[in-house]
Amino acid sequence: MLQKILLPIIVFIIVLIGLTFGEGVFTALAVWLHDITGLVIYNFSDLYYTVSEYVARHPVKIVVALVVTAIVCIWIYKNKDEELTRQASSRKIAIFLAIFLGWLGAHRFYNGQIGMGLLYLIISFIWLPLTVFLSLIDAVRYIFMNDEEYRLRIQSS
Structure with a gap:
């Protein structure tokens, strides 16, 4: 169910980035992330204003x-529905969480590592770029593990 909800969101973001690519999206994204990283924790209205300004432009x-x-989602749902309904491995979910919500320690909480998740939250309040970097390292570690290694590592933690 989560995959069917996330798929349109991810496809939409990819398409929007593709449409904006010629206008220096990567430079704009880097500036936007730099502006938001320190402010999002304290003030979510900055995120709202940035998105609303983009929508207006x-x-x-x-x-x-x-x-x-x-169109893409309808095609995927018609042709790949059985793959979408198949149970995803917990390693893949942890990779997704580490990439997108790793700065909050979501992947650590998901893995049952509550202490490390709390540590990520504390570090993110002190210096957010460090937790982003650490979560990306965790994502790369999870990517290069197979499901069995991941399961054994999580059980031993």
Whole structure:
């Protein structure tokens, strides 16, 4: 179920980035992340204003991205539905969490490592870039493990 919800969101973001690529999206994304990283913890309105400003500047791109997202998702649901309904490995979920919510320690909480998850939260309040870096290291570690190694490592923790 989670995969069916996340798939359109991920496809939409990829399509939107693809449509914006020619306008220096990576530079803009780096500046945006630099501006947000220290402020998101204290003030979520900055994130809202950044997104609303983007929507106001690029409404056509967003409509095109939504249409392409709908077409791609319908095609994927029709042709790959059995793969989507198959149970995902917990290692893949941990990789996803480490990449997108690792700065909050979500992957550590998911793995049952409550102490390390709390440590990630504390470090993120002190110096957020460190937890982003550490969570990406965890994601790379999980990527290069197979499911059996991952299961054994998590059980031993």
